[in-house]
Amino acid sequence: MAAAEVVVPQIQDDSMAGVKRDYKGNRKEGNPGLPKDVVRNEYTSMFESFRDSLDEHHDRRQKIGKVSRDVTALSKKIVRKLNEPIPQNISSEIEKRTKEIKELLLTIVDDVAGLRRYQYSMPGIEEFVEAVSFAHYLETQTLITPEQMQAALGDDVQIPITPADYVFGLFDLTGEMMRFATAVTALSGAMPSGFMGEEEDNGRTILEDLQETANCAPISSKGWKDKKGVMIEQVRKVERVGYGVRVRGNERPKGVGYDFDVGEETAPVMD
């Protein structure tokens, strides 16, 4: 329908697409939102108010979506950094990324306030939970609590991390733990335990931690079932790794050493 193309959103942020321009590329002035040939009837103003609400909604969704994608990218960078075989400058890099994430989220605090928190999907938060919980695990060998997770966002960023964000973040966390466990086991010839900055070994291996995490994941709730299946599969994989290294461990050469001081090229890729 040709007439539909005449209509252009009334209020447009400069950063949004949809700005009408003339053939020289200059922005067209005037009021592009009101086509002159609209014949008004008794419903026109009602539809105009709906249009304004919907435009606001779409703009907001776009804005949140963009921030969410950026947060996802930054969170993935954190995770990648954590998985590097030679952990160096980790904390400074993570701090930097986390700061960037917080700054991004700060721009949408109002957009996701109140009932809007559930209105717009923000998968980036899940990724952030994954990154923070993974860092937390490597540092302390404990599972981050929901309170600690919320605290990681800081006081300024008043965006509640929902139970669903937290749970889905944990599902992703076990994937990272699996990757880490298989990589380090292959390098060192033993299931890692007390691996990072721990003064004394607390006697638990990452396999035990994984098993416990999987046990803790809530029983059922629609949508969680698939993820939980994946999680259990991940635990099984690490169990096989643990078995393999115990039974056949002596038959193949270990990595260069028991610590992390090994060259990157020897790091096995196991996905």
Next chain:
Amino acid sequence: MASNSAPAMIDPAIFQFLQSHAEQDIDVNEKLSQITAVLNRQISTAQGYLSRIHSTPTSKIQPLLSQIEKEGIQPAISSIQELGKFASNYPYYKYNQRWSRSVQNLVAVMLVTAWLGGMGNESRPGEQGRLLRIEEVGEILEAPINLTDRDEFHVTIEEYILAMTDLTEELSRLAMNSVTMGDINLTVRISSFIKDLFAGFQLLNLKNDILRRRVDAVKYHVKKVEDVIYDLSLRNLIPEAKEEAS
């Protein structure tokens, strides 16, 4: 298992946190299923009555409309209130997809009934051709509309717009059937109303979502009515003193 000296991998509080949330989620979903099952049954009943408009001549429509209101819409409204009371305890958008379709269907029934002359009250008697506004829908359902400042049950703009596309669909069917029943004035009236609404729909900037698909369908409703008007005008069957169909 962890030795006693070191902290455990998982704080028991986390386990409880997850457990209680999962349980709450299951409970809420169960309760919502109960409420919406009743609600949907009531709406089907109302829709069943409503389908009789296509075989009820205008002269006999009033009793049918009161029946739709009393036996179809009224019971559903009480379910909506129960739903609203329960759902307002939880984040609205976490669960609203569970009932959004039902609300939309009920609002559609209300819109059609009102357009045909039903849904009147003391301050505003029913009259043919009346579009029930979203504010009136909210009053009848005793539910707020388009809430942005607090997290409670409400009727959204989207639900209302979708219900309007149901209205145009139902009326486009009625446009044909009213010719069969000999009420050509009604057909002409539907035609001009649908065109007015269609002009309104075109003001919306739609994204690729359900709203776009449903609003796109309105042009077929318009076309259906136009075809009927064309047939009528070709044969000079349209009563004079009514606006010409384009």
